[in-house]
Amino acid sequence: MKNRLLLILFGILISATHAQTKADYKPYTIANTYEKLKKYHPDITPITPLVSDKICYNEDLTYKKTSTSKLKLDVYAPKTKNKKQTYPAVLLIHGGGWLVGSKENERVLAQHLALNGYVGIPVAYRLGFEATYPAGVNDLKDAIVWVKKHAKKYHINPDKIAVLGASAGAQLATLLGVTPALPIYNVHKKTSNQVQAIVNVDGVVSFIHPEASAESKPGKKSMAGIWLNGEINENFKAWKEASPLEYVDSNTPPTLFINSSQPRFHAGRDDMLKILDSHNIYNETHTLEGSPHSFWLMHPWFESTLNFTVNFLNKVFKN
Numbered sequence: 001m002k003n004r005l006l007l008i009l010f011g012i013l014i015s016a017t018h019a020q021t022k023a024d025y026k027p028y029t030i031a032n033t034y035e036k037l038k039k040y041h042p043d044i045t046p047i048t049p050l051v052s053d054k055i056c057y058n059e060d061l062t063y064k065k066t067s068t069s070k071l072k073l074d075v076y077a078p079k080t081k082n083k084k085q086t087y088p089a090v091l092l093i094h095g096g097g098w099l100v101g102s103k104e105n106e107r108v109l110a111q112h113l114a115l116n117g118y119v120g121i122p123v124a125y126r127l128g129f130e131a132t133y134p135a136g137v138n139d140l141k142d143a144i145v146w147v148k149k150h151a152k153k154y155h156i157n158p159d160k161i162a163v164l165g166a167s168a169g170a171q172l173a174t175l176l177g178v179t180p181a182l183p184i185y186n187v188h189k190k191t192s193n194q195v196q197a198i199v200n201v202d203g204v205v206s207f208i209h210p211e212a213s214a215e216s217k218p219g220k221k222s223m224a225g226i227w228l229n230g231e232i233n234e235n236f237k238a239w240k241e242a243s244p245l246e247y248v249d250s251n252t253p254p255t256l257f258i259n260s261s262q263p264r265f266h267a268g269r270d271d272m273l274k275i276l277d278s279h280n281i282y283n284e285t286h287t288l289e290g291s292p293h294s295f296w297l298m299h300p301w302f303e304s305t306l307n308f309t310v311n312f313l314n315k316v317f318k319n
Contacts, residue, residue, distance in 0.1 A: 020221060022129040028096035030105060033294045044298040050111035054079050058154070063123070063146040064139060068130055071139055073123040073146075074107060075154050076114040088160035088317040089119040089147055090309075091195075093140060095167025095203070095294075097223035099128045105297065106166070109306065116310045117318070119156050121147060125172075128227035133242055136227075138186040140176055141193040148191050160317045162197035164309065166296055167265070168223075170203020174244040178252050184241065197316045198255040199309055201296055206245040206268030208232065213264045243268070248275045254282040256312040258305055260291045284312055 026032060034046040058075040065071070078087055090113055092106035103122035110120025125139040144161065151158040165173030180194035181187055206212055207224060225231040228238040240246060245268040255276060259266055269285070276283045286308050288301055295301035 020226060022099065022127075025097075025100050028094075028101040028105070030108075030297050033297050037292055037294065037298060041292065041298070044300070047108045047297055047299060047302050049108055050115065052111070052115060055111060055114045064142050066126065066131070066135075066139075069126065071124050071126070071143075072103070073121055073143060074103065074110065076107075076110045076120040077154050077156075078114050078117055078119070080155060086151070086155050086157040087117055087119050088162065088313065089121055089151075089154075089156045090162045090164050090199075090313070091140070091143060091147065091173075092120060092122045093125070093163065093165035093169035093173050094122065095165070095169045096127070098133075098136065098168045098227035099223050101127070101168070106169075108302075109164075109296065109309075112306050113310070116306075118310075118313060119154055128223070132226070133228050133238060134185060137172065137175060137242075140172060141186045144176065144193040144195065145188050145191045159196070161195045162199060162313060162316070163195050164199035164201065165203055166201040167203050167293065170200040171205065171242075171244065172203075174198055174200050174203065174205050174255075175242065175247075177255070178244050178247040178249075180251075182247070195253060197253050197313065199258070199312065200255065200269075201258045201305065202260045202262075202265045202293055204265060204267040204269075205248075205272050206243040207239040208236070208243055209245065209268040209271070211263070212267035245272050248272050250279040250281075252276060252279070252281055254312075254316045256283070256308065257285040258296075258308050259285070259287045260293050260295055261287065261289055262293055265293055282316070284308070 030046050056077045056079050060072045062070045063073050092110050094101045094103055094105045103124045106122035110122045113120035123143045125136040148158040163173040163176050177195050177198035229235050232239045288295055291301050296305040
């Protein structure tokens with residue numbers, strides 16, 4: 001009996017030892033990404049903020065208050081003297097495995113989008129250690145509504161809004177784009193969270209696809225498993241529910257995929273493309289050969305990411 005109790009206590013101790021917190025994960029920043037990638041790509045340089053008198057800078061605006069935080073976004077708009085001038089908007093969603101990262105990672109791209117005739121809006125959302133799924137999804141849907149309600153102030157055309165996400169943010173952006181009225185997420189009676197374009201930068205569109213990889217290690221939960229309240233064998237319902245591929249249909253907006261050369265970040269993409277093609281929905285796919293994940297935070301890949309995005313958005317919104 002004594003030995004059995006010792007074994008139980010030992011098991012509890014081991015479980016506690018492997019319980020993950022935010023402190024177990026290195027911050028996902030541009031600087032840290034550069035330090036990680038330069039060992040393998042010595043010619044890269046990190047992206048830096050764009051300072052331009054052609055852009056209006058509005059940073060750290062609170063769009064939502066929760067019991068644990070004030071959620072903020074930035075608005076970078078083309079500077080104009082025409083009070084009636086409006087521009088398409090792009091909501092930018094950062095990556096970090098649903099557990100780390102910040103909207104600051106997306107500021108540089110948003111600023112360059114503003115220089116190209118778009119209102120770039122990097123947005124924060126509750127990460128997994130603050131609030132698990134579906135909190136972050138609902139935050140981002142509320143952000144879309146906030147953008148539409150404040151469209152006039154920031155010269156936004158509320159009928160031309162795109163969502164752009166990178167890595168985990170790409171999964172979220174795609175999920176937002178394919179679930180505008182799904183009742184399991186926040187739905188506002190007066191203002192729709194529907195968007196008109198999706199830009200997926202190296203993010204999976206299915207957690208349950210055969211190509212998907214949870215990347216869990218012995219004794220530890222995967223990042224997706226923490227965010228989704230359990231591993232796939234523990235909470236399959238959530239893994240399926242949070243997979244954008246489950247909702248792709250004739251109502252899905254035009255979609256752009258910009259991918260690294262690492263296939264595991266493309267899970268479900270090709271099946272989504274087949275559905276889009278079957279409904280004659282405009283789509284593009286670009287793969288940056290030899291590029292690592294997080295390529296969009298580094299030169300020379302940043303330029304390609306920006307150009308692919310602007311060209312796609314111009315086709316959808318301006319041509």
